[in-house]
Amino acid sequence: xxxxxxxxxxxxxxxxxxxxxxxxxxxxxxxxxxxxxxxxxxxxxxxxxxxxxxxxxxxxxxxxxxxxxxxxxxxxxxxxxxxxxxxxxxxxxxxxxxxxxxxxxxxxxxxxxxxxxxxxxxxxxxxxxxxxxxxxxxxxxxxxxxxxxxxxxxxxxxxxxxxxxxxxxxxxxxxxxxxxxxxxxxxxxxxxxxxxxxxxxxxxxxxxxxxxxxxxxxxxxxxxxxxxxxxxxxxxxxxxxxxxxxxxxxxxxxxxxxxxxxxxxxxxxxxxxxxxxxxxxxxxxx
Amino acid sequence: xxxxxxxxxxxxxxxxxxxxxxxxxxxxxxxxxxxxxxxxxxxxxxxxxxxxxxxxxxxxxxxxxxxxxxxxxxxxxxxxxxxxxxxxxxxxxxxxxxxxxxxxxxxxxxxxxxxxxxxxxxxxxxxxxxxxxxxxxxxxxxxxxxxxxxxxxxxxxxxxxxxxxxxxxxxxxxxxxxxxxxxxxxxxxxxxxxxxxxxxxxxxxxxxxxxxxxxxxxxxxxxxxxxxxxxxxxxxxxxxxxxxxxxxxxxxxxxxxxxxxxxxxxxxxxxxxxxxxxxxxxxxxxxxxxxxxxxxxxxxxxxxxxxxxxxxxxxxxxxxxxxxxxxxxxxxxxxxxxxxxxxxxxxxx
Numbered sequence: 001x002x003x004x005x006x007x008x009x010x011x012x013x014x015x016x017x018x019x020x021x022x023x024x025x026x027x028x029x030x031x032x033x034x035x036x037x038x039x040x041x042x043x044x045x046x047x048x049x050x051x052x053x054x055x056x057x058x059x060x061x062x063x064x065x066x067x068x069x070x071x072x073x074x075x076x077x078x079x080x081x082x083x084x085x086x087x088x089x090x091x092x093x094x095x096x097x098x099x100x101x102x103x104x105x106x107x108x109x110x111x112x113x114x115x116x117x118x119x120x121x122x123x124x125x126x127x128x129x130x131x132x133x134x135x136x137x138x139x140x141x142x143x144x145x146x147x148x149x150x151x152x153x154x155x156x157x158x159x160x161x162x163x164x165x166x167x168x169x170x171x172x173x174x175x176x177x178x179x180x181x182x183x184x185x186x187x188x189x190x191x192x193x194x195x196x197x198x199x200x201x202x203x204x205x206x207x208x209x210x211x212x213x214x215x216x217x218x219x220x221x222x223x224x225x226x227x228x229x230x231x232x233x234x235x236x237x238x239x240x241x242x243x244x245x246x247x248x249x250x251x252x253x254x255x256x257x258x259x260x261x262x263x264x265x266x267x268x269x270x271x272x273x274x275x276x277x278x279x280x281x282x283x284x285x286x
Numbered sequence: 287x288x289x290x291x292x293x294x295x296x297x298x299x300x301x302x303x304x305x306x307x308x309x310x311x312x313x314x315x316x317x318x319x320x321x322x323x324x325x326x327x328x329x330x331x332x333x334x335x336x337x338x339x340x341x342x343x344x345x346x347x348x349x350x351x352x353x354x355x356x357x358x359x360x361x362x363x364x365x366x367x368x369x370x371x372x373x374x375x376x377x378x379x380x381x382x383x384x385x386x387x388x389x390x391x392x393x394x395x396x397x398x399x400x401x402x403x404x405x406x407x408x409x410x411x412x413x414x415x416x417x418x419x420x421x422x423x424x425x426x427x428x429x430x431x432x433x434x435x436x437x438x439x440x441x442x443x444x445x446x447x448x449x450x451x452x453x454x455x456x457x458x459x460x461x462x463x464x465x466x467x468x469x470x471x472x473x474x475x476x477x478x479x480x481x482x483x484x485x486x487x488x489x490x491x492x493x494x495x496x497x498x499x500x501x502x503x504x505x506x507x508x509x510x511x512x513x514x515x516x517x518x519x520x521x522x523x524x525x526x527x528x529x530x531x532x533x534x535x536x537x538x539x540x541x542x543x544x545x546x547x548x549x550x551x552x553x554x555x556x557x558x559x560x561x562x563x564x565x566x567x568x569x570x571x572x573x574x575x576x577x578x579x580x581x582x583x584x585x586x587x588x589x590x591x592x593x594x595x596x597x598x599x600x601x602x603x604x605x606x607x608x609x610x611x612x613x614x615x616x617x618x619x620x621x622x623x624x625x626x627x628x629x630x631x632x633x634x635x
Contacts, residue, residue, distance in 0.1 A: 166465060166586050171596045180468035181563055189561075245560045246584050 009063065012056030013077060017111040019049035020080070024108045027101030036177050042100035043091075049107070050084045057081060064124075069139045073121035075264055076114035078140075080107040082147025090151065094187060096179045102154040110150075135209045141202035142225075146260060148195030149232070152188055153257035156250035159184040163247060185246055189239060192253065196236045199229055224263040231256045294427065296386040297356045297378060298338075298345030301400045304377040306591050310572040311369050314339045315541060320417065322346075322366060327423045329362075331355050334428040336418040338393075340410050341483075341571040341590060342400050347390065349427050356380055388619040390431060394439040396448065397611055400594040401455070403448035406483070408439050427626070438618040446611045455483060455590075456490025458597045459567055463491065463535055466565050466586055475499040476533040477516075478526065478546065480508040483569045484539030488516060491535065500533070502526045504540065530555035535565045538574035545576040552579045560584065567593070 007015075023045035030037035057077065060068040068074040087103040090096070114120055158178055165175035178184075203225070210217050235252050238244035244252060299312055314322065319339035326335045326346065334349040346359055360378060364371045381389045392398045399407050415432045418424045424432070443449050460470075467473050473496050477488045480503045488499055499518035503509035506520065513520035521529065530536070530551065540546065547566070556564060560583075568575040568589040580587040 162465065166462070167580070169588070169592050169596065171461075171599055175465070178465075180465055182466060183468040185561065242560045246563075248583075 007055075007059075009056045009059035012052050012059060013111070014115070016049045016053035016056055017108070017115065019045060019052060020084075020104055020107040020111060023049065023104035024101065027098075027104060031098075031101070031174055031177070034173055036097075037101065039100065042104070046084055046087065046100060046104060046107075049104075050081065050088070053077065053081050053084070053111075067136050067140050069143060070124045071120060071122050072117075072264060073114045075143060076110045076120070078143045079146050079150060080110040082144045083107055083110070083150045086147050086151045090187070090191075094183070096155070096158075096183065096187060097177050098158065098174070098179070099151075099154065102158060103151065106150060106154055132209060134205050138202050138206035138209065141198055141205065145195050145199035145202055146257075148191055148198060149253070149257045149260060152191040152195060153254045155184055155188045155191060156253045159188060159250045160247065160254075163250075181246075185249075188250065188253065192232070192236055192239060192249075196232050199232060203229055228256070228260045228263060231259065293350045293353050293355070293382075294348070294386050294431075295350070295353055295356055295380055295382045296345055296347050296389055297359055297380045298343055299374070299377050299379070300343035300345070300398070301591075301594070302398075303379065306573075306589065308373065308377055309342070309344075312344050312363070312367055312374075313341070313571050314344060314367075318366070320421070322363070323418060323421060323423050325362065326359060327421070329355070329358060332359075334425040335423050336414060336428055336432070338411060338414045340407065341569075343393075345393075347386070347428060347431075349425070353382055384619060384623050387431060387623055388616065390435050391438045391615040391619050392612070394432075394435040395442040395611060395615055396439070397442075397608060397615070400590075401597040402608060403443075404454060405443075405449060406486075408436065412436065430626070431622070434618070434622050438615055438622075441618070442611045442614050445614060447607045448611045454486070454490070455569065455593050455597070456487045458593050459487050459537075459588075460490050460494050462586070462588060462593075462596075463494075463565055466563050467534060469495075471495045471497075473498070473534040474532060475535045475537065476521075476526065476530070477501045477512070478536065478538045478574065479503055479540030479542075479570065480505075480512045481539035481541070481569065484537050485512060485516070487537050487539075487567060487569065488518075492516065492518075496535075504542070527551055531558035533564070534562065535567070537567045537569065539569040540574050542570070542574055543572060545572075545574060547575045547579060549576055549578040549582060552582045552585055556582055556584060569593075 023042060026045065027037050027042060057068055060074065064070060067078075069078055083103060084107055087099060091099050091103075159181060162175060162178040162181050162184060164170070165178075166181065179187075206225075210222070235244060235249070235256065239249055299309065301309070304312075314337075316339075319337050323335060323337040326332055326337070326348070331351040332348060332355060333351070336347040338345040338347065344363075346363075348355065348359065350356075360374055361371060364374050389398070394408055394411050396403045396405060396407050411432070415424070419429065463470055463473065470491065473491075475488060475491055475496055475498065477484050477499060480501070488501075492499060499516060500521045501509045501513040501516065501518060502521045502523045503512070504523050506523065509520040509523070527547075530547070536547075538546065552564070552566075563584045563586060566575050566579065566585060566587045568587065571590065573589060575587060575589075577587070577589075579585060
């Protein structure tokens, strides 16, 4: 089906980025005018961006014959795609006002960031995951769990904004359109639980590969991934025990997501370095 | 009579210039206000007087033999409340004759209220008038002025839109509660005290689907009566502190001289419900909730001034209506003043 489409994956990624950017600008302008934006327009814009991005990821996947998660550019794109997909599941079900605008903002940031550094989209050999579907599933689930944590950080940011407004007795502007603090806190709890379950499953699948191919997994990657997982697990346990709640919980989840994002690039570099030292091909012409 | 009209004055403090902390020091109980009124009437040279005592203002309307009597009255208030006269002078205002009349009309129409256009002040003014008349503190002049002011307030409200829109404490509270809890159906409310403002706030919350409301008052009979009026339950005042953790919204409107809810009490309650927020609405004067309670995590404390500020934020669109209302009241004030002058001339003749 996609062979008949004449656009390239690069063009489709750019168009999707423009649509996400447009959705974010739309939300920003309307909110600056102290009005509530149309949910239908926001939903339509995100739908458009998501569909185009799905096409782009499919084109890229068809080219590399695997899930496109081979370089930071693809990881950022896949993460933005997961984030928007989760918005489509969570947004209509829980009717969290402004979540669409916030999602558009973070998706724009992720895709725009991935375009900002051309080196991020370095070509790599086809069949990066070999014939091991477990490791492919591990990678896809890991990035999907990051999608959960991305939307969790958005919900946490919305919580902090609403709480700030309530504490400082601010009534107008963005505050009046945000969901209630209780709704946001409840949603953050659910997202954290789901995200931790997905990440744990991803690590379990990865562990199967790691046990059998110990030497192929870079130590830095393993350490960074385990630390991020431990971080979220700690927050999860403290939350269940009601020791880390509301404001501190929101700050912790945002900080962890920033750390997780910051660890992606070094993890990718470590993998390339490891491959170089072992004389494996890291880049091919696309 | 001419001299009489020239010595009509109003003296007072209100939310306009007097901060909450200072208003607390001048706040009078119902009995104290009544005593003050009787005391004023016995003063030499005071012909008629009326004390208007609400949580936002303490005003004394007087007809005296001289404007100078205002100084004696302010001294009496300071002695009664044990506050330095400099403090009173710093925040007090006074209006004489036509200005006093215009002020009274604006107060009765709600133009001078913290939440412009609110109707509660008219009820308070009527009550103050009835009390003063029954105590024989008012006479021909103040009786006529107050009765005419009630009529003018009604006309102004009918002819303008100053009472339109959400500006009541109840509606503002409902909006804030929605920002904290979302849907209010499952929230539990505790109403502390049996004051009118608290009752109205509870009614506003009930109208938005809250069914679980408890009332507690130092006098259990008052709590029981109010609970029956609202169709809710009354709880023992002595045990409310131990039950705080069960309530999501707490409305305080007691006449207690000191804070009933301290930071320690609230921290203890919140430790039992760390995930669930608590919304405290302090409508009492003096305040029932220690301001430091605001520092407790997941607690949102709003006092009378906070709610009024929010309500007044919605008033920008009403500016044209307020100006229109003021013009109507000016005409009423001028006509009333001319009527009083004419009567005075007739009596002289």
